[in-house]
Amino acid sequence: MSSPLAPGEAPAPPLRGELRYGLxxxxxxxxxxxxxxxxxxxxxxxxxxxxxxxxxQSLSVLAGWLRRRGSLTxxxxxxxxxxxxxxAVAGIESRLRxxxxxxxxxxxxxxxxxxxxxxxxxALRNPDLVSTLVMLGSPVLDPLSVGPAVLGAVRxxxxxxxxxxxxxxxxxxxxxxxxxxxxxxxRAPLPPGIRxxxxxSRSDGIVSWEACLxxxxxxxxxxxxHAGMSVNRGVYRVLAGILDREGDRWTG
Numbered sequence: 316m317s318s319p320l321a322p323g324e325a326p327a328p329p330l331r332g333e334l335r336y337g338l339x340x341x342x343x344x345x346x347x348x349x350x351x352x353x354x355x356x357x358x359x360x361x362x363x364x365x366x367x368x369x370x371x372q373s374l375s376v377l378a379g380w381l382r383r384r385g386s387l388t389x390x391x392x393x394x395x396x397x398x399x400x401x402x403a404v405a406g407i408e409s410r411l412r413x414x415x416x417x418x419x420x421x422x423x424x425x426x427x428x429x430x431x432x433x434x435x436x437x438a439l440r441n442p443d444l445v446s447t448l449v450m451l452g453s454p455v456l457d458p459l460s461v462g463p464a465v466l467g468a469v470r471x472x473x474x475x476x477x478x479x480x481x482x483x484x485x486x487x488x489x490x491x492x493x494x495x496x497x498x499x500x501x502r503a504p505l506p507p508g509i510r511x512x513x514x515x516s517r518s519d520g521i522v523s524w525e526a527c528l529x530x531x532x533x534x535x536x537x538x539x540x541h542a543g544m545s546v547n548r549g550v551y552r553v554l555a556g557i558l559d560r561e562g563d564r565w566t567g
Contacts, residue, residue: 332520339543358386359561360418366428370394377545389414397472399484400497407437421446428452442506447561450513451544454526461522505531
């Protein structure tokens with residue numbers, strides 16, 4: 316993270332756009348291709364990383380769809396994504412190694428919002444274990460380019476971390492030594508063997524879409540709320556194409 320105490324430069328659209336979430340879920344559940352997707356003989360193994368103040372359960376709909384497609388999936392092991400970035404990445408790396416061992420091959424990382432930031436650093440540090448990185452609404456260029464409500468939540472979590480509450484980031488994470496390497500890796504060039512895709516929405520009501528345009532990733536625009544990127548039908552269409560091509564990379 317940049318600094319947990321200073322707002323980002325580019326404001327997000329109005330928060331009311333996030334009210335689309337329920338409609339996005341309904342449209343997805345009504346979609347036949349979501350309920351019964353074409354199954355790959357051996358879909359890529361996928362590790363899922365949830366967003367800020369969310370846990371593994373927030374990506375359960377996506378995980379179920381991936382399994383129906385034939386992918387082996389794993390969770391990041393997060394009840395709540397609020398920890399110091401370096402500690403969080405260490406946990407992700409551990410699960411990444413275990414999933415790669417089970418899959419006997421490289422893994423696809425999909426992270427939502429802050430989860431995409433953590434997944435990016437994990438991929439950068441483990442290029443031999445990661446084939447594809449997908450970031451869903453992840454403001455990697457400026458993690459604090461968020462709306463006032465989210466910025467307030469970040470400040471609250473940082474205060475708790477400053478008081479020593481376990482599992483919370485602290486003010487030091489913004490510009491202190493604890494996360495200096497993470498901040499540097501968040502903007503570093505990705506290894507050429509990793510395919511990276513940044514999915515963003517100009518009507519994202521939480522983060523600034525400009526902050527999601529990782530210069531080392533392919534950019535794909537969708538029409539989605541921020542929270543709804545894990546349940547948006549258009550996003551699933553994009554993910555299906557990415558995963559299909561991922562299978563082709565290793566089978567011929």
